[in-house]
Amino acid sequence: MNAPSPELHTPFYEPTAQECVLFETAHENGLPLLLKGPTGCGKTRFVEHMAARMGRTLYTVACHDDLSAPDLIGRYLLRGGETEWIDGPLTRAVREGAICYLDEVVEARKDVTVVLHPLTDDRRTLMIDRTGEALQAPPGFMLVASFNPGYQSVLKRMKPSTRQRFLSLTFDFPEADVETRVIARESGLDHTRVTSLVRLAGHIRKLSGMDLEEGVSTRLLIYAAKLVKAGMNLDHVLEVAVIEPLTDDDDVKTALRDLITVVYG
Secondary structure (H helix, E strand, O other): OEOOOOOOOOOOOOOOOOHHHHHHHHHHOOOOEEEEOOOOOOHHHHHHHHHHHOOOOEEEEEOOOOOOHHHHHEEEEEEOOEEEEEEOHHHHHHHHOOEEEEEOHHHOOOHHHHHHHHHOOOOOEEEEOOOOEEEEOOOOOEEEEEEOHHHOOOOOOOOHHHHOOOEEEEOOOOOHHHHHHHHHHHHOOOHHHHHHHHHHHHHHHOOEOOOEOOOOOHHHHHHHHHHHHOOOOHHHHHHHHHHHHHOOOHHHHHHHHHHHHHHHO
Protein backbone atom coordinates (compact mmCIF):
# COMPACT_ATOMS: atom_id res chain seq x y z
CA MET A 1 0.00 0.00 0.00
CA ASN A 2 1.53 3.27 -1.12
CA ALA A 3 1.27 6.39 1.03
CA PRO A 4 0.85 9.63 -0.88
CA SER A 5 3.97 11.50 -1.90
CA PRO A 6 4.35 15.02 -3.23
CA GLU A 7 4.24 15.03 -7.04
CA LEU A 8 7.05 17.02 -8.65
CA HIS A 9 5.28 16.82 -11.98
CA THR A 10 2.22 15.34 -13.58
CA PRO A 11 2.95 11.77 -14.77
CA PHE A 12 2.72 11.59 -18.54
CA TYR A 13 -0.47 10.13 -19.96
CA GLU A 14 -1.74 10.29 -23.54
CA PRO A 15 -5.56 10.48 -23.65
CA THR A 16 -7.29 8.29 -26.20
CA ALA A 17 -10.90 9.43 -25.82
CA GLN A 18 -12.90 11.29 -23.16
CA GLU A 19 -11.48 9.44 -20.16
CA CYS A 20 -9.93 12.54 -18.56
CA VAL A 21 -13.19 14.49 -18.78
CA LEU A 22 -15.07 11.51 -17.35
CA PHE A 23 -12.67 11.22 -14.41
CA GLU A 24 -12.93 14.92 -13.58
CA THR A 25 -16.72 14.90 -13.87
CA ALA A 26 -17.01 11.78 -11.71
CA HIS A 27 -14.78 13.40 -9.10
CA GLU A 28 -16.82 16.60 -9.08
CA ASN A 29 -20.02 14.62 -8.57
CA GLY A 30 -18.72 12.16 -5.98
CA LEU A 31 -19.12 9.13 -8.25
CA PRO A 32 -16.95 5.98 -8.00
CA LEU A 33 -15.13 4.79 -11.11
CA LEU A 34 -14.16 1.27 -12.22
CA LEU A 35 -11.37 0.78 -14.79
CA LYS A 36 -11.30 -2.47 -16.77
CA GLY A 37 -8.49 -3.62 -19.00
CA PRO A 38 -5.46 -5.87 -19.55
CA THR A 39 -2.27 -5.72 -17.54
CA GLY A 40 0.07 -2.86 -18.33
CA CYS A 41 -2.29 -0.89 -20.59
CA GLY A 42 -2.13 2.34 -18.55
CA LYS A 43 -4.87 2.11 -15.91
CA THR A 44 -2.63 2.96 -12.97
CA ARG A 45 -0.75 5.64 -14.87
CA PHE A 46 -4.09 7.21 -15.80
CA VAL A 47 -5.15 7.46 -12.15
CA GLU A 48 -1.75 8.86 -11.13
CA HIS A 49 -1.95 11.40 -13.96
CA MET A 50 -5.44 12.54 -13.02
CA ALA A 51 -4.68 12.82 -9.30
CA ALA A 52 -1.62 14.98 -10.01
CA ARG A 53 -3.46 16.99 -12.65
CA MET A 54 -6.23 17.83 -10.19
CA GLY A 55 -3.85 18.36 -7.26
CA ARG A 56 -5.40 15.56 -5.21
CA THR A 57 -3.63 13.24 -2.76
CA LEU A 58 -3.66 9.66 -4.02
CA TYR A 59 -3.64 6.48 -1.94
CA THR A 60 -2.93 3.38 -4.04
CA VAL A 61 -3.62 -0.12 -2.74
CA ALA A 62 -2.36 -3.15 -4.67
CA CYS A 63 -5.02 -5.74 -3.85
CA HIS A 64 -4.10 -9.40 -3.30
CA ASP A 65 -5.52 -12.64 -1.94
CA ASP A 66 -4.80 -11.80 1.68
CA LEU A 67 -5.99 -8.18 1.61
CA SER A 68 -8.82 -7.86 4.12
CA ALA A 69 -11.17 -5.09 5.23
CA PRO A 70 -8.99 -4.19 8.27
CA ASP A 71 -6.04 -3.67 5.92
CA LEU A 72 -8.06 -0.93 4.23
CA ILE A 73 -9.90 0.50 7.23
CA GLY A 74 -7.30 0.19 9.98
CA ARG A 75 -6.68 -1.69 13.21
CA TYR A 76 -5.59 -1.36 16.79
CA LEU A 77 -1.84 -1.79 17.28
CA LEU A 78 0.26 -2.04 20.43
CA ARG A 79 2.69 0.88 20.66
CA GLY A 80 4.78 1.66 23.70
CA GLY A 81 2.64 -0.58 25.85
CA GLU A 82 -0.57 1.15 24.78
CA THR A 83 -3.18 0.19 22.23
CA GLU A 84 -3.52 2.76 19.46
CA TRP A 85 -5.89 2.89 16.51
CA ILE A 86 -4.10 3.27 13.14
CA ASP A 87 -6.10 4.30 10.08
CA GLY A 88 -5.76 2.22 6.93
CA PRO A 89 -5.35 3.86 3.49
CA LEU A 90 -9.07 3.90 2.71
CA THR A 91 -9.89 5.58 6.01
CA ARG A 92 -7.13 8.15 5.52
CA ALA A 93 -8.44 8.92 2.05
CA VAL A 94 -11.97 9.43 3.39
CA ARG A 95 -10.82 11.62 6.27
CA GLU A 96 -8.65 13.76 4.00
CA GLY A 97 -10.96 13.92 1.01
CA ALA A 98 -8.35 12.19 -1.16
CA ILE A 99 -8.52 9.68 -4.01
CA CYS A 100 -8.26 5.99 -3.08
CA TYR A 101 -7.29 3.63 -5.90
CA LEU A 102 -7.82 -0.11 -5.41
CA ASP A 103 -5.76 -1.84 -8.08
CA GLU A 104 -7.05 -5.31 -9.08
CA VAL A 105 -9.86 -5.05 -6.56
CA VAL A 106 -11.30 -8.51 -7.35
CA GLU A 107 -8.15 -10.07 -5.89
CA ALA A 108 -9.04 -8.84 -2.38
CA ARG A 109 -11.02 -10.90 0.13
CA LYS A 110 -14.80 -10.79 0.02
CA ASP A 111 -15.15 -8.71 3.18
CA VAL A 112 -13.65 -5.76 1.29
CA THR A 113 -16.74 -5.55 -0.90
CA VAL A 114 -18.96 -5.14 2.16
CA VAL A 115 -16.89 -2.15 3.22
CA LEU A 116 -17.06 -0.51 -0.19
CA HIS A 117 -20.82 -0.67 -0.72
CA PRO A 118 -21.79 2.22 1.60
CA LEU A 119 -19.08 4.34 -0.04
CA THR A 120 -20.36 3.70 -3.55
CA ASP A 121 -23.96 4.86 -3.20
CA ASP A 122 -25.61 8.05 -2.03
CA ARG A 123 -24.59 7.39 1.58
CA ARG A 124 -20.85 7.84 0.83
CA THR A 125 -20.15 6.51 4.30
CA LEU A 126 -17.32 4.42 5.69
CA MET A 127 -18.35 2.33 8.68
CA ILE A 128 -15.59 1.58 11.20
CA ASP A 129 -17.03 -1.04 13.50
CA ARG A 130 -13.96 -1.21 15.74
CA THR A 131 -14.21 2.47 16.72
CA GLY A 132 -17.93 2.98 16.23
CA GLU A 133 -17.33 5.73 13.67
CA ALA A 134 -19.39 6.40 10.57
CA LEU A 135 -17.23 8.64 8.40
CA GLN A 136 -19.05 10.77 5.85
CA ALA A 137 -16.87 11.16 2.76
CA PRO A 138 -16.25 14.84 1.97
CA PRO A 139 -16.70 16.22 -1.57
CA GLY A 140 -13.03 15.67 -2.52
CA PHE A 141 -13.06 11.93 -1.82
CA MET A 142 -13.17 9.60 -4.82
CA LEU A 143 -13.04 5.81 -4.97
CA VAL A 144 -11.40 4.31 -8.05
CA ALA A 145 -10.97 0.58 -8.62
CA SER A 146 -9.55 -1.53 -11.43
CA PHE A 147 -9.41 -5.13 -12.54
CA ASN A 148 -8.39 -7.27 -15.48
CA PRO A 149 -11.46 -9.04 -16.94
CA GLY A 150 -9.22 -11.59 -18.64
CA TYR A 151 -8.10 -12.97 -15.28
CA GLN A 152 -11.51 -13.33 -13.69
CA SER A 153 -12.46 -16.74 -12.41
CA VAL A 154 -15.71 -18.05 -10.98
CA LEU A 155 -14.36 -17.53 -7.48
CA LYS A 156 -13.03 -14.02 -8.22
CA ARG A 157 -15.69 -12.38 -10.29
CA MET A 158 -17.10 -8.99 -9.40
CA LYS A 159 -20.77 -9.38 -8.55
CA PRO A 160 -23.29 -7.38 -10.61
CA SER A 161 -24.51 -5.76 -7.39
CA THR A 162 -21.01 -4.33 -6.92
CA ARG A 163 -20.25 -3.49 -10.56
CA GLN A 164 -23.43 -1.48 -10.87
CA ARG A 165 -22.31 0.83 -8.09
CA PHE A 166 -19.50 2.17 -10.29
CA LEU A 167 -19.20 4.11 -13.48
CA SER A 168 -17.17 1.83 -15.72
CA LEU A 169 -14.48 2.58 -18.29
CA THR A 170 -12.77 0.03 -20.51
CA PHE A 171 -9.06 0.43 -21.24
CA ASP A 172 -7.14 -1.35 -23.96
CA PHE A 173 -3.74 -1.04 -25.56
CA PRO A 174 -3.55 2.24 -27.48
CA GLU A 175 -3.50 2.57 -31.25
CA ALA A 176 -0.06 2.06 -32.79
CA ASP A 177 0.70 5.74 -33.33
CA VAL A 178 -0.33 6.67 -29.78
CA GLU A 179 1.60 3.77 -28.27
CA THR A 180 4.67 4.75 -30.29
CA ARG A 181 4.55 8.30 -28.92
CA VAL A 182 4.09 7.05 -25.37
CA ILE A 183 6.99 4.58 -25.52
CA ALA A 184 9.31 7.06 -27.25
CA ARG A 185 8.58 9.71 -24.63
CA GLU A 186 8.94 7.35 -21.67
CA SER A 187 12.11 5.64 -22.89
CA GLY A 188 13.90 8.26 -25.00
CA LEU A 189 14.33 5.72 -27.81
CA ASP A 190 13.98 7.03 -31.36
CA HIS A 191 10.64 6.61 -33.13
CA THR A 192 12.02 4.28 -35.80
CA ARG A 193 13.08 1.62 -33.36
CA VAL A 194 10.01 2.13 -31.19
CA THR A 195 7.80 1.62 -34.26
CA SER A 196 9.34 -1.83 -34.75
CA LEU A 197 8.61 -2.74 -31.14
CA VAL A 198 5.00 -1.61 -31.49
CA ARG A 199 4.60 -3.55 -34.73
CA LEU A 200 5.91 -6.68 -32.96
CA ALA A 201 3.47 -6.09 -30.10
CA GLY A 202 0.58 -5.89 -32.56
CA HIS A 203 1.42 -9.32 -33.95
CA ILE A 204 1.85 -10.82 -30.48
CA ARG A 205 -1.48 -9.44 -29.28
CA LYS A 206 -3.23 -11.26 -32.10
CA LEU A 207 -2.01 -14.47 -30.45
CA SER A 208 -3.49 -13.64 -27.05
CA GLY A 209 -6.34 -15.92 -26.12
CA MET A 210 -4.90 -18.67 -28.31
CA ASP A 211 -1.27 -19.47 -27.55
CA LEU A 212 -0.91 -16.70 -24.96
CA GLU A 213 -3.09 -15.72 -22.02
CA GLU A 214 -2.45 -12.06 -22.74
CA GLY A 215 -0.53 -9.91 -25.20
CA VAL A 216 2.59 -7.94 -24.45
CA SER A 217 1.85 -4.83 -22.39
CA THR A 218 2.80 -1.25 -23.12
CA ARG A 219 4.73 -1.38 -19.84
CA LEU A 220 6.92 -4.20 -21.12
CA LEU A 221 7.53 -2.35 -24.37
CA ILE A 222 8.73 0.66 -22.40
CA TYR A 223 11.09 -1.61 -20.46
CA ALA A 224 12.40 -3.05 -23.73
CA ALA A 225 12.85 0.39 -25.26
CA LYS A 226 14.81 1.59 -22.22
CA LEU A 227 17.16 -1.39 -22.48
CA VAL A 228 17.69 -0.78 -26.19
CA LYS A 229 18.30 2.91 -25.48
CA ALA A 230 20.92 1.86 -22.93
CA GLY A 231 22.78 -0.04 -25.66
CA MET A 232 21.81 -3.63 -24.95
CA ASN A 233 21.64 -6.17 -27.75
CA LEU A 234 18.14 -6.25 -29.29
CA ASP A 235 17.85 -10.06 -29.34
CA HIS A 236 18.67 -10.26 -25.64
CA VAL A 237 16.32 -7.38 -24.84
CA LEU A 238 13.40 -9.08 -26.59
CA GLU A 239 14.18 -12.31 -24.78
CA VAL A 240 14.14 -10.78 -21.27
CA ALA A 241 11.53 -8.05 -21.81
CA VAL A 242 9.05 -9.80 -24.10
CA ILE A 243 9.43 -13.57 -24.46
CA GLU A 244 10.26 -14.62 -20.91
CA PRO A 245 7.66 -12.39 -19.19
CA LEU A 246 4.90 -13.71 -21.47
CA THR A 247 5.31 -17.47 -21.23
CA ASP A 248 7.10 -20.46 -19.73
CA ASP A 249 6.02 -22.78 -22.54
CA ASP A 250 8.98 -23.74 -24.74
CA ASP A 251 6.83 -24.14 -27.85
CA VAL A 252 5.30 -20.72 -27.41
CA LYS A 253 8.75 -19.21 -26.83
CA THR A 254 9.90 -20.72 -30.11
CA ALA A 255 6.85 -19.32 -31.90
CA LEU A 256 7.56 -15.87 -30.45
CA ARG A 257 11.19 -16.03 -31.58
CA ASP A 258 10.03 -16.97 -35.08
CA LEU A 259 7.64 -14.05 -35.05
CA ILE A 260 10.44 -11.71 -33.99
CA THR A 261 12.52 -12.95 -36.90
CA VAL A 262 9.67 -12.19 -39.31
CA VAL A 263 9.09 -8.68 -37.92
CA TYR A 264 12.76 -7.71 -37.72
CA GLY A 265 13.87 -9.63 -40.79
